[in-house]
Amino acid sequence: MPRMLELERCIQRYTRANPNSARQLDRAAKVMPGGNTRSVLFYEPFPLVMTAGSGCFLDDLDGHRYVDFLAEYTAALYGHSHPIITQALTEAIANGVNLSAHTELEARLAALLVERFGCIEQVRFTNSGTEANLLALAAAKAYTGRSGIIVFNGGYHGGVLSFAGAGTAMNVPHRVYLADYNDVDSVERLLHEHVDIAAILVEPMLGAGGCICAAPGFLEGLRERSQAHGTLLIFDEVMTSRLAPGGLQEKLGVTPDLITLGKYLGGGMPCGALGGRREIMAQFDPRHGGLSHAGTFNNNVLTMAAGIAGLEQVYTRDEALKLNARGDRLREQLNEVLVPLPMHFTGQGSVMNLHPTASPIRRPSDSPTDRNDLRDLFFFHLLECGIYSARRGLFALSLPLTEHDLNRLVTAIQAFVERYGALATEA
Incomplete structure (x- = not known):
């Protein structure tokens, strides 16, 4: 040829x-x-x-x-070596990189996320979007007492949650049911066939799957059906949260139960976050012996400082x-x-x-x-x-x-x- x-x-x-x-x-x-x-x-x-x-x-x-x-x-x-981000990192390094403790920075960044994303009442930090999605599925299964997850053909939620083609041997062994993107009926069938569905995990625009937008009514249909079946709706906005001041959930007017974030929100540093309804996130409250969520670098000061600088001073709602x-x-x-x-x-x-x-x-x-x-x-x-x-x-x-x-x-x-x-x- x-x-x-x-x-x-x-x-x-x-x-x-x-x-x-x-x-x-x-x-x-x-x-x-x-x-x-x-x-x-x-x-x-x-x-x-x-x-x-x-x-x-x-x-x-x-x-x-x-x-x-x-x-x-x-x-x-933010591009490469944005001066405001670089300054925030320089100041953070000067004050000590690993402090082995809570810092003020994590609460400041958390407050910015709660203010920015309307579906978030409380938040937990991770080191990547992949980790955030794993945490979201664990939270959904614990909260509902169910074990099944609906995902979509071509969806990508991290290196261990990839559903393109036949999937991958790298995937974690969740009980997964595959539906077709932009096909509410395929989801409806799965919800009727399986009573163990804890959550529907979906990107409000497929990212790695080809930047494919949700058709009108698709996400609204998922919201309605998840509520009818007692299933949590999780928006993976690791890639799409940059597409509107409050993410695509704000732009499209559909509110999930949980949302996962990452990518730019760490100002270029490794970053992930899970946020959502208070009663779901309360499972991670260590004061009440809830779900344990460890991670040496979850609140690392470099990510927290760069994330704060980015949201406060650079990627404002107007920008x-x-x-x-x-x-x-x-x-x-x-x-x-x-x-x-x-x-x-x-x-x-x-x-x-x-x-x-x-x-x-x-x-x-x-x-x-x-x-x-x-x-x-x-x-x-x-x-x-x-x-x-x-x-x-x-x-x-x-x-x-x-x-x-x-x-x-x-x-x-x-x-x-x-x-x-x-x-x-x-x-």
Whole structure:
């Protein structure tokens, strides 16, 4: 196929341009399996190795500079080394990193989350969104006395709660029932067939599954049915909480029982949080011998300090509205550029994902996998243009991006249409 030949040429140019990244992977592979310790970062023939980041730019081992449109898979909302975040970290380090005790910082960040997210009455901190989701499921099972969990095909709730395709051997052994995203009837059937459902765990927009938005009525239907069956509704907003001042639960007007958070909320430090209704969260109250939730770094001062600085001084409610409005405008503009091709972006606000089809996407299975070579060609073309994104098509905006930077992306995609348009329409 001509498209495959063009992709091969593109990869050959990539290989010639990045010999130092290739050599680094070989060195790393001697001490780490595949030279990797974070699976999502690997791609063939070898991944780029970055040496520095500043604002919205990344520098690699071969001396190239990229505009960062991946933003640490949504976590680098503040960009790289934001001065306010850096100052907060510097002050925290000066006062002692590990204090072996409660600090004032954890309560301050907790109060900010309670104020920001309407469904939260109390909160617990973890070190990642994965941990937050594990904690949420444990809380739901203990509170309801049930053991089953409804999740969705293509959903991702962390490295041990991944439900794409056939799942993974890495998943923790919960009793899981799979429903289809944007299909309330599939959930209704499971609730009637199984009386042991403790919770419905759902992303209000699928993140890793392709930035697929919830259809009108879907989340409302989950809320109604969960209440009717005595089941808790958990929103995984680890990725989506940045899409509105109070998360998508605020924007969409659907209130879950529990919400999980992470990514940018730690100001770039490892972070996760579980929040929700007081009577559910009260299970963790150590004064009453409740559920034990340990974790050496749950309240580490670096995450707490960076998180506070970010919410108080940088990602205010007004800034959240502005950034996501910019993202909506950009996505519409990119889709206009891509009209001649069987490709389009889905998502909302500051997070979006490319799909190699012009057809509507309601669930992950709607995105064709037999056209991934087109998506790959798009990825390597953007690298040649100095644009860094995820090979799977994920794009996330960060606050330091300027209109000039956004226009660079538009121009690069216009060049893709002009250069590869004929190949993109191949069967």
